[in-house]
Amino acid sequence: MLKLNKDVLILIAENLQDDITSLCSCLLVNKSWCEATVPILWKIPGRMILTKKAEDKLFNVILLHLSKDSKDILKKQGIDLYIETYRPTSFNYINFWRHLDLQLLEETFSRNLKILEVSTSSMIKNELLNLFINKYTKFISLHIPENINYYKYRISWNEQCFSDLKNLCCHEFHQNSLEGLATISKSIKKLFCCISRDNNDISRIVKLIEAQKNLNEIHMLCNNDEALKTIEELLIKKADTIQHLRLDWEPVTKVLSHLVNLKILDMETPFFFRRSKNYENPNLNQLEETSLPALKILKANLSSHINLIRLIETSNVQLTTISIRHDSLKVFDEIRKLTQTIYQNCPNLRYIKLPIKDYALTEFERLLANSQYLDGLVIDYEIGFDYKDVFEILTRSSPLNLYKFKFIFTEKFRLNFKLLESFLINWNDRQPMLLQISLVNFIDKHQWYMKRLNSLIKKYETKGIIKKFDLNWYHKFEEFEWVQDVTQFYSLPNI
Numbered sequence: 001m002l003k004l005n006k007d008v009l010i011l012i013a014e015n016l017q018d019d020i021t022s023l024c025s026c027l028l029v030n031k032s033w034c035e036a037t038v039p040i041l042w043k044i045p046g047r048m049i050l051t052k053k054a055e056d057k058l059f060n061v062i063l064l065h066l067s068k069d070s071k072d073i074l075k076k077q078g079i080d081l082y083i084e085t086y087r088p089t090s091f092n093y094i095n096f097w098r099h100l101d102l103q104l105l106e107e108t109f110s111r112n113l114k115i116l117e118v119s120t121s122s123m124i125k126n127e128l129l130n131l132f133i134n135k136y137t138k139f140i141s142l143h144i145p146e147n148i149n150y151y152k153y154r155i156s157w158n159e160q161c162f163s164d165l166k167n168l169c170c171h172e173f174h175q176n177s178l179e180g181l182a183t184i185s186k187s188i189k190k191l192f193c194c195i196s197r198d199n200n201d202i203s204r205i206v207k208l209i210e211a212q213k214n215l216n217e218i219h220m221l222c223n224n225d226e227a228l229k230t231i232e233e234l235l236i237k238k239a240d241t242i243q244h245l246r247l248d249w250e251p252v253t254k255v256l257s258h259l260v261n262l263k264i265l266d267m268e269t270p271f272f273f274r275r276s277k278n279y280e281n282p283n284l285n286q287l288e289e290t291s292l293p294a295l296k297i298l299k300a301n302l303s304s305h306i307n308l309i310r311l312i313e314t315s316n317v318q319l320t321t322i323s324i325r326h327d328s329l330k331v332f333d334e335i336r337k338l339t340q341t342i343y344q345n346c347p348n349l350r351y352i353k354l355p356i357k358d359y360a361l362t363e364f365e366r367l368l369a370n371s372q373y374l375d376g377l378v379i380d381y382e383i384g385f386d387y388k389d390v391f392e393i394l395t396r397s398s399p400l401n402l403y404k405f406k407f408i409f410t411e412k413f414r415l416n417f418k419l420l421e422s423f424l425i426n427w428n429d430r431q432p433m434l435l436q437i438s439l440v441n442f443i444d445k446h447q448w449y450m451k452r453l454n455s456l457i458k459k460y461e462t463k464g465i466i467k468k469f470d471l472n473w474y475h476k477f478e479e480f481e482w483v484q485d486v487t488q489f490y491s492l493p494n495i
Helices: 007-014 021-026 031-041 052-063 069-078 102-115 122-131 173-183 202-211 225-239 303-318 333-344 358-369 385-396 419-428 446-462
Strands: 099-101 139-142 167-171 190-195 217-222 244-247 264-267 299-300 321-324 351-353 376-379 404-410 433-440 466-472
Touching: 007 021, 007 031, 007 173, 021 031, 021 217, 052 102, 099 102, 102 122, 102 139, 122 173, 167 173, 173 202, 190 202, 202 225, 299 303, 303 333, 333 358, 358 385, 385 419, 446 466
Parallel strands: 099 139, 139 167, 167 190, 190 217, 217 244, 244 264, 264 299, 299 321, 321 351, 351 376, 376 404, 404 433, 433 466
Antiparallel strands: none
16 A cells, blocks of 8 residues: 655645545544644634534643643642543644634633633633643734733733734734734734724834734724824835735825735725714825725725725726725716726726616626626615616626626515526526525514525526525625635534
8 A cells, every 4th residue: 555655644634724524534544644634633723613512622622731730730729620530632732723812712711611610710711821822832823802801811922932923813902912922923914903992002003013024914993093194104114015905994194005015905994993973084085196006906985986986097907806885885976987987997807896776787787798807796785776677787798707696685675586587597508607695684584585595596506507506694705705615614523
């Protein structure tokens, strides 16, 4: 039998790192396969979403790693977590972790210690956290939740285990953590940060960002109007490396004009972070002077369609993905002008989500006719919107590459089954579609509606017109995602 060397086995395991089922199968081949697979498999627990059952199993595994000294310390306090004698684990699984999610650990520890009826949980949590934050672990991803209590946890943020950090998600409340990380972590590439309205001191987050040498992606939520200019000036200093930027505000400076390497711009303002009614942007038209020659993906919810048009025109043929929130354009002529700008300037468009109104359907059809590379389309519900005309246009003018559709409906603006079936019938002899239907604000009592929908979809799956269908009930898919990674929810393998 052919025997593969260790390096080849590790390479195979690394290529399967997003396929949990296959990785678990590799564990069972023999000892060599198991030794190559376990480090890859156990990178994941802090990065993926776990079921409650998996969290319980994970807690038991973590307990097994407590040293004799730690157990003795707990026993002296009258705490004995071991009902029965366990054999040592085959590996130190914690040392393989690369994605440290402190929210996952906090929730797992709290829930299981409550079940065990342990009153002095803070002492135990500190002992368990010491298993993760020490000189033997090395993390590339760190999530610090807003509600973590540093006064209960003795966490040292200048540990070497954070020196190779690549991804950080934090809140500006974490002043001690940000200050410590700024001294040790210089290689962060992806940063998610939230700045609240009440905090006037952002000096530590400034120091952390200034310390980074290759910051590629920044997601910044800021509800503090006084801090906006400081943040944007900081982003300008990092302009050479920033390729992906998400802001929840319209720029107050000319920051975007400095980001010549920016490929992804996301300005879809979350509802709960929109500016207060008294806030006025003194530089509302800054975007009109902006040129983003490298921009490929634009997501926006801007108050002025002129800003959007300017961004699209300056990006020109580079743009492949555009998403405009359906409530960002209100004036009669805005949607028509924006749609015209897109099909006149974006010949390489592949994915689009755009508000569609009855009065702009002619421009929508021209957009389809001029977008030969378009393969994904998201259509949101609109007041005064007629799907009959839209389905006819899709049948008549869809480019040959277009086969991914996502339709979004609310309980008030429901899908008309006859119109959908007519659209599916007319799609015959075209590329089989990937279809998603998102239901917003529907309630469980509409079982008859769901039964009828599933029956209709099944009929056209059998005919080969629908290749894959998903009911996106709770927005489990990303906006332009039609095939989801099935490993997002999984159970840990037996030890």
